[in-house]
Structures are given as structure tokens and as C-alpha cells.
Amino acid sequence: MIDELTKFNTTDTEVGNYLILPKDTVCEGDHLTYCGEVPHGRIFQANQPGIIRNYSAGVDFGCFVRIQNAHYAGLAENRHLEDDLD
Numbered sequence: 001m002i003d004e005l006t007k008f009n010t011t012d013t014e015v016g017n018y019l020i021l022p023k024d025t026v027c028e029g030d031h032l033t034y035c036g037e038v039p040h041g042r043i044f045q046a047n048q049p050g051i052i053r054n055y056s057a058g059v060d061f062g063c064f065v066r067i068q069n070a071h072y073a074g075l076a077e078n079r080h081l082e083d084d085l086d
Contacts, residue, residue, distance in 0.1 A: 001019075001020040001021075001040060001041065002019060002020070002021055002054075002063055002065075003021070003022050003040075003041065003059070003061060004022070004056075004059045004060055004061040006063065008063075009062070009063050009064065010063065010064045010065075010066060011063060011064070011065050011066070012065075012066045012068070013046050013065060013066070013067055013068075014046065014067065014068055014069065014070045014071075014072070015046050015047065015048060015049060015067060015068070015069055015070045016045065016046065016070050017045070017046050018035070018043055018044065018045050018046075019032065019043070019044045019045075019046065019065065020038060020040060020041045020042070020043055020044075021041050021042055021044060021054055021056075022041050022042075022056045022058070022059050022061050023037070023041050023042055023058075024056045024057075024058040024059070025041070025042060025054050025055065025056045025061065026054065026055055026056065027044065027052060027054050028052055028053045028054070029050065029052045029053075030047075030048075031046060031047060031048050031049075031050045031052045031065075031067055032044040032045065032046060032047065032052065032065075033045045033047045046065070046067045048067065049067050049068055049069050050066075050067055051064055051065070051066050051067070052064065052065050052067070
């Protein structure tokens with residue numbers, strides 16, 4: 001769960017993991033898939049690697065989520081790069 005009380009403004013996760021964000025959070029990009037709601041917020045699943053910004057004016061919340069491929073092995077600075085399909 002990531003909300004306005006989270007001490008870090010960047011969170012790392014892997015493709016396939018779930019996040020709970022405040023109810024009125026806006027997620028930029030298409031890296032997260034909406035899955036449903038719980039009393040504390042909205043549930044999202046990370047569906048592709050990359051870095052995304054999430055924000056909510058309603059609760060003074062904003063953060064970045066860095067998503068890496070599941071079980072990534074390689075140079076750490078490249079772990080959040082999207083796959084190059086060319």
C-alpha cells in the first residue's frame with residue numbers, strides 16, 4: 001500500500017505485483033492495470049516494466065513507481081527499462 005503517509009516518493013516493484021493506491025489516484029501511462037477497490041484504495045497490478053508517476057490532489061499524494069521485469073537479472077541501472085521489441 002502506497003499513500004500520503006509513505007515516507008519514500010519512489011517505490012520499486014516487479015511485473016505481476018499488486019499495489020494499493022489512494023482512491024482518487026491518477027496513474028500516468030499504461031503500466032498498471034486496475035483490478036478493483038478495497039476500503040483503503042484502489043488495487044492495481046504492474047503489467048509492464050517502466051517508470052510511472054502517480055498523483056492525487058485529494059490527499060496531497062504523489063509518487064513514482066519503478067517496475068522491473070519479474071526475476072530480472074542484469075545491470076541494476078537498466079532494470080526498469082521497457083523491453084525493446086525491435
